[in-house]
Amino acid sequence: MSQNSIEVHNLSVAYNRIPVLWDIDFELPKGQIIGIVGPNGSGKSTLLKAIMGLIPLSSGFAKIFDKELDLVRERVAYVPQRESVDWDFPATVEDVVRMGRYKKGKLFNRLSSIDKHLASEAIEKVKLTPYKDRQISQLSGGQQQRVFLARALTQGADMYVMDEPFVGVDVATEKTILELLISMKNEGKTVVIVHHDLQTVSDSFDYLVLLNTRLIAHGPTKEILTEENLQATYGGQLNLLSKIRNIIKNKDFPMREKGFEDK
């Protein structure tokens, strides 16, 4: 039995010959909530895409559950950034969530009643059942994020890989996501989350990967969260001013989508 959820070895990625990730090496445990953390532009999302085989690597490899990605695709669910799609697409919440059941090589078949059932179950889990027939452009940012989450849940994967699920979401969504993460963990699933801001929700991570083009540190959260590591990750960005700004932002003015009201 293998112990690793993700193994990355000697991985580098470059855009236009400029390295975005440089010689990354780590092994991540199973059954934990893992945060990949670093400042903007530190290559976090790129790392996820590299692991999911979405972009070409300059060197190295990534393995999932100690196997090549193609052998274990069914066991991994990817939740991309909310901005990665055009939300004006003519589809309802249910339409999008059902896409989670579309499978390679089975695209010509109709969805079974089991597929449809799994989709409604996932919609219920993210508390969007009242909105299931809404067009996706008529949702708030947080609700859109939950649609993506539900779509991933239908895949019944062993590992969930999420790209910035907390960006621009309302408090209700943040709570829903955090609850889901914990129930996933209790079911023995691995959750890998890319997150840009250590001040928020970092308590929820069991394990951290600190990243800034290079790998700064990785390990259980308690051991990793040292002043030294944070300095190395965030560098000049983590000065007193930005700390204060973050505290104000998180305590007094919860981040909300413009124009969002829970009806």
Place this chain on the structure above:
Amino acid sequence: MGINDLLTLITALLIAWSCSLLGCFLVLRKAVMVGDAISHSVLPGIVIAYLVSSNFNSVFMLIGAAFFGVFTTVIIDFFHKKLKLQEDASIGITFTWLFALGVILIALFTDGNADLDQDCVLFGELGTTFLDKVIYNGRLFGTRSMLMILPVFILVVLFVVVGFKGLQILSFHEEFAKSKGINVNFWHYSFMALVSITTVMSFESVGAVLVVGLLVIPPATSYLLVERLIPMLWLSCLVSTISSLLGYFASIYFDVSISSMIVVTSGAIFILVIIYTKLKIAFRKKIVNL
């Protein structure tokens, strides 16, 4: 309405429906300009196929068209993604170059053949297609144009119905499809090949310029009114049906080019729909304020 009107109308409708169905996915994938590019750059394919087989009926035509269509998208992607040129610039370079190549091939090798000249390529002529009837054993089967577009129409319907899920996930979220191991290249290129075949088969009837109108206007009109993909496909076909019928009779009344009138009509419907949606929003606001 005589048999000739009927034959012309059926041809127009088959073209309009094929274009409306494929056009929905072009609009949703924001690839309308790629469709425009394809409709022009298949010209060298047509000329080469014509030179090889010396007629328009052959499978060479389909193969030539599909090849040049896919070739166009490959080159555009290469310029855009590998050479980091802007996408619109990549499109502009690719299709004008290939189109110009086609025009020169016509001039050099077809010796002023009446079947293949620049006017026909650009604008087409639906009005004369009824002259070329296919009669077998004394029975009328249709016009040559109609019988050419019919299999393409059937192919388009089959592709959209059977491959609906593939096209849907490709249009909505290509990256997610990729993460599931779905072969996005297969879907992308087979879709683009079908767009190429459709534009080529519509060539003589509507021409390279106006076929783009049929690909874009009905789907864009439909897009403004619906909230789901399947209704969008149906409504797009309805819009193109109405504009084909109205356009056809208007063109006879005014004695002008049929395909131009069809595109003008669908443009008019598009504008009416925009006015309708704006009024609807204004009306809703009024009710809320009351």
